[in-house]
Amino acid sequence: MKGSWLGPRKPFELASSDVSGLRKTLSWPHLVGLGVGAIVGTGIYTLTGVGADRAGPAVIVAFAVAGIVCACAALAYAEMATMMPTSGGAYTYTYSVLGEKLAWIVGWSLILEYSLACSTVAVGWSGYLVGWLQAAGVDLPTAVLAGPYAGGVINLPAVFVALAIAGMLIAGTRESATFNIILVAIKLAALTAFVLLALPAFDPANMTPFSPYGFGSEVIEGKTRGVMAAAAIVFFAFYGFDAVATSAEEAKRPGRDLTIGILGSMLICTLIYMFVAISAIGAVSYLDLGRSVEPLAFVLRALGHPYAAWMIGLAALIALPSVILVMMYGQSRIFFVMARDGLLPQFLSRVSARSGAPTTITAVTGLFVALVAGFFRLDEIAELANAGTLVAFIAVAVCMMELRRRAPDLPRVFRCPQPYLIGTLASLGCLYLLISLPTHTLTRFAMWNIAGLAFYIVYSGRRSLLAAKSEG
Numbered sequence: 487m488k489g490s491w492l493g494p495r496k497p498f499e500l501a502s503s504d505v506s507g508l509r510k511t512l513s514w515p516h517l518v519g520l521g522v523g524a525i526v527g528t529g530i531y532t533l534t535g536v537g538a539d540r541a542g543p544a545v546i547v548a549f550a551v552a553g554i555v556c557a558c559a560a561l562a563y564a565e566m567a568t569m570m571p572t573s574g575g576a577y578t579y580t581y582s583v584l585g586e587k588l589a590w591i592v593g594w595s596l597i598l599e600y601s602l603a604c605s606t607v608a609v610g611w612s613g614y615l616v617g618w619l620q621a622a623g624v625d626l627p628t629a630v631l632a633g634p635y636a637g638g639v640i641n642l643p644a645v646f647v648a649l650a651i652a653g654m655l656i657a658g659t660r661e662s663a664t665f666n667i668i669l670v671a672i673k674l675a676a677l678t679a680f681v682l683l684a685l686p687a688f689d690p691a692n693m694t695p696f697s698p699y700g701f702g703s704e705v706i707e708g709k710t711r712g713v714m715a716a717a718a719i720v721f722f723a724f725y726g727f728d729a730v731a732t733s734a735e736e737a738k739r740p741g742r743d744l745t746i747g748i749l750g751s752m753l754i755c756t757l758i759y760m761f762v763a764i765s766a767i768g769a770v771s772y773l774d775l776g777r778s779v780e781p782l783a784f785v786l787r788a789l790g791h792p793y794a795a796w797m798i799g800l801a802a803l804i805a806l807p808s809v810i811l812v813m814m815y816g817q818s819r820i821f822f823v824m825a826r827d828g829l830l831p832q833f834l835s836r837v838s839a840r841s842g843a844p845t846t847i848t849a850v851t852g853l854f855v856a857l858v859a860g861f862f863r864l865d866e867i868a869e870l871a872n873a874g875t876l877v878a879f880i881a882v883a884v885c886m887m888e889l890r891r892r893a894p895d896l897p898r899v900f901r902c903p904q905p906y907l908i909g910t911l912a913s914l915g916c917l918y919l920l921i922s923l924p925t926h927t928l929t930r931f932a933m934w935n936i937a938g939l940a941f942y943i944v945y946s947g948r949r950s951l952l953a954a955k956s957e958g
Contacts, residue, residue: 521751539776541716548716555915571740574823594938598874600817608859644859652852669808676801688768
């Protein structure tokens with residue numbers, strides 16, 4: 487329990503042990519499915535249009551930049567996850583390597599990552615539902631289809647899907663993970679069909695000018711634009727592999743299964759994204775694409791494939807909830823571990839005797855996600871979620887490098903190649919993407935963390951089980 491001014495550090499043996507009572511029900515196909523289920527979703531189905539609005543055709547470069555940064559972070563995650571096959575992901579690694587205070591900041595940031603990611607996907611799902619219903623000739627009142635930001639009262643479909651997924655997770659982890667594999671198969675089939683229909687319509691004229699707003703990130707016409715501004719938001723399209731790390735305690739063979747789950751899902755998704763982005767941008771003008779809330783369906787309608795557009799919308803409606811499922815699963819496990827450590831009320835760490843799942847915290851998470859999805863805009867939610875994620879990724883990369891320095895002889899099932907180079911690239915890349923976010927997003931993120939530190943001082947620091955043991 488050695489520590490410093492950063493607080494006590496959780497002993498490596500304790501951080502690496504299974505003390506939760508969570509059941510080991512997941513094998514590597516489940517974990518690859520969880521990774522792909524989380525990664526391939528709102529980012530490619532809806533944020534392609536947002537990215538095109540910010541970078542023009544160069545959104546393809548933005549996807550590449552975000553993918554490279556995430557690949558470096560994924561390598562660091564794979565090493566840490568196989569060394570510490572326990573729930574909590576970045577929060578647990580930071581607690582063991584750097585100390586409790588930084589772990590709290592990372593855990594508090596992860597609340598933004600997972601909860602707001604769920605909310606973002608729920609809003610994106612709602613957009614596809616509205617487009618799909620309108621194509622079928624069904625018009626519902628705006629009051630129940632959008633929040634106050636768009637002239638409505640509440641985004642009721644987004645609230646509904648968030649609460650439905652929470653109920654599914656309460657039913658049990660293995661059942662949810664198996665159902666997720668089916669949703670992932672539908673999602674990949676739809677994206678493959680999109681590429682086959684859109685790529686033949688590729689028009690080089692749509693790629694000019696390739697980078698109308700430049701490479702960096704600056705305010706143009708009242709919006710933050712540029713390749714890096716786009717990368718900072720389409721980054722959302724790549725993360726999700728860290729949700730695999732949070733499932734470590736429930737993996738049957740963590741060393742093998744986590745490595746395959748994290749790296750396999752990243753490789754599959756990067757290839758998919760590049761094909762889909764090139765097909766979409768090459769088929770229609772980026773100006774038109776940037777104005778659509780359902781860009782892939784919009785592309786197919788513009789190409790004269792209304793039935794295929796309708797099917798893509800239906801596939802999105804069926805498959806996008808898999809992202810909510812995985813992210814909500816990850817959030818509930820972060821809350822669960824923080825409660826188990828005493829940093830949150832311990833009743834939140836209760837596990838259902840029937841399903842082996844932490845039902846109380848899953849219900850709380852579902853309610854929070856539903857409320858955010860009901861009242862806020864997709865792009866603003868995604869940007870704030872990205873801020874939390876980038877902080878967590880930086881922490882994991884630093885933990886991986888620090889542990890290599892402090893304990894080079896510890897057994898490592900997976901060893902990150904060139905750890906200091908990869909760790910530095912991941913840290914600096916994430917930091918650059920973080921500062922490329924709009925100023926109002928960074929301000930809100932700072933306010934969130936100030937509130938978190940206040941909560942730590944008043945409650946968590948006084949209730950920490952590890953701190954109490956070190957004092958005793």
